[in-house]
Amino acid sequence: MPKKKTKATKDFFGAINIQQVPKPHPKIYFVRLADENSVPEYTVAGYEFTDVIMKDSIGKIEGLSPELNFRRVFLPEEGHYWVSRDFSGQELRILANMANEPTWINAFLNNEDIHKATAVAVWGAENYSADKRRAAKSLNFGLVYGVSAPSLAKQLSVTEKEAQSYIDAFFSSLPAIQRTLNKFASYSQENKEIVNLYGRKRRMANFISPYGNITNAGKRRSYNFPIQSLGAEITKIALIKIYHNIINNDKYKGNVFFMNTIHDEINLSVHKDYLEEVVYEMGKCMYHKILSTPVPIISGLEIGNSMGLLWKFKQDPETLKLTPAYSPLSDEDKALLTGGTN
Numbered sequence: 001m002p003k004k005k006t007k008a009t010k011d012f013f014g015a016i017n018i019q020q021v022p023k024p025h026p027k028i029y030f031v032r033l034a035d036e037n038s039v040p041e042y043t044v045a046g047y048e049f050t051d052v053i054m055k056d057s058i059g060k061i062e063g064l065s066p067e068l069n070f071r072r073v074f075l076p077e078e079g080h081y082w083v084s085r086d087f088s089g090q091e092l093r094i095l096a097n098m099a100n101e102p103t104w105i106n107a108f109l110n111n112e113d114i115h116k117a118t119a120v121a122v123w124g125a126e127n128y129s130a131d132k133r134r135a136a137k138s139l140n141f142g143l144v145y146g147v148s149a150p151s152l153a154k155q156l157s158v159t160e161k162e163a164q165s166y167i168d169a170f171f172s173s174l175p176a177i178q179r180t181l182n183k184f185a186s187y188s189q190e191n192k193e194i195v196n197l198y199g200r201k202r203r204m205a206n207f208i209s210p211y212g213n214i215t216n217a218g219k220r221r222s223y224n225f226p227i228q229s230l231g232a233e234i235t236k237i238a239l240i241k242i243y244h245n246i247i248n249n250d251k252y253k254g255n256v257f258f259m260n261t262i263h264d265e266i267n268l269s270v271h272k273d274y275l276e277e278v279v280y281e282m283g284k285c286m287y288h289k290i291l292s293t294p295v296p297i298i299s300g301l302e303i304g305n306s307m308g309l310l311w312k313f314k315q316d317p318e319t320l321k322l323t324p325a326y327s328p329l330s331d332e333d334k335a336l337l338t339g340g341t342n
Contacts, residue, residue: 024069029311030057030333031326041305044081045275045322049311053336059326060333063311071308076269077257082307083275085282085299086265089114090231091144097293098197098226099180103173108295115140122166122173139170143181144227146220181223188222189214196230197290234288234297235264241285242266246278259307267307276320279303283315 029042029049033056038048049063066072076082092114096104107117119136120128138147138155147155153163171178188194189212192205202225207218214222239261246268247258255271256278266286270278279301286299303322304310312325 021070022068024064024067024308026062027065028060029063030054030329031059031061031324032057041309044303044305044311044324045272045313047324049324053329053333055337057329057333059324059328061311061324061326064308066309069308072306074259074307076259076305077271080257080269080271081275082259082304082310083268083270083279083282084265084302084304084307084310085286086263086302087231087235087286088298088300090234090264090297091227092140093295093297094227094230094234094290095144095177095180096295097290099176101174101176101180104177105294118170118174122169135166136170139166143167143170143177144224146181146216146223184226185214185219185222188218194222194225196226196233198230198233200229200233202229230290231264235261235266237288238266238286238299242268242282245285246281252278275303276315276322279313279315279322280317280320 029051030053032048032050032054034043034046034048042049049061050057053060074082089108092104093108095101096108103117103121104114106112107114113133115133115137116128118140119132122136122139123132135156138152142152142155147167149160149164149167152158152166153160156163156166158166184194188204189208192208193201193203195201202221204214204218204222207215207221209215242258246252246256252274255274257269259267259269261267266282268278268282283299283301288297290297301313301315302310303313313322314325315322
């Protein structure tokens with residue numbers, strides 16, 4: 001007699017599955033110019049990132065807490081920094097180009113917050129709020145994967161009816177996005193395959209019903225494949241450029257090492273003496289322009305002493321000087337100082 005199936009239980013080993021590792025919480029750090037008393041792990045490119053405000057703090061910046069931060073075990077070579085660049089809004093930039101959606105194109109070209117721009121387009125500037133921006137962010141990323149009203153409702157803690165109204169409002173305000181996604185699904189249904197701009201194909205015959213209609217699962221894959229697969233192509237092109245221009249360049253031999261790549265993020269170990277020029281070269285290698293489209297694919301920059309503790313930096317293209325991407329101290333921040341000293 002066959003054994004009766006029992007319901008799986010979440011035991012200790014299931015709980016520590018590497019796919020479900022604890023995530024460190026975001027944390028606000030204060031920025032100051034480094035000196036001889038600075039803590040090495042929290043000192044990068046002449047700046048120190050501190051837990052508390054100091055009398056010489058010049059700004060504040062978001063990073064990750066060291067608690068439950070398993071990425072801290074990944075270290076660069078001795079005398080090096082961990083340099084991480086990831087493609088900033090890669091999938092949305094690709095879709096903006098493919099759809100030729102003016103709201104998104106203008107936001108990207110003017111270096112605006114894409115999720116705020118979407119929220120304003122969907123609900124109007126007079127109704128903009130942090131909650132509307134959060135909803136717009138879920139729509140921007142979710143609809144690329146064919147998110148449904150029930151899934152969106154769960155993400156945003158709203159009713160399914162309200163979530164569906166969000167989706168309808170999104171497509172009504174950004175019609176070029178809907179036309180493009182529908183075009184992808186129609187192409188899959190007619191050709192039983194889907195193709196990205198650089199020619200990579202995915203077979204879709206298994207997602208076409210006997211009556212010739214594409215299934216809902218097929219639609220979701222049709223929406224996503226031309227965008228996400230093109231992002232993968234762009235990342236691979238960047239890796240090839242980085243190998244030839246940096247890793248295999250005699251100038252940097254022994255001073256720059258490839259560490260890893262995760263999705264659209266590329267990580268290098270860079271000697272401190274070569275930091276500014278390698279960061280600049282890496283940015284050039286990761287800059288990508290799809291032919292005859294307006295929005296470039298660009299990368300953000302984070303630097304630290306491990307893969308777990310990184311802070312956002314910006315670089316002057318003329319002087320190559322690196323500066324943390326900090327925001328000014330508020331009056332409330334300054335009030336934390338007691339008697340002007342720490």
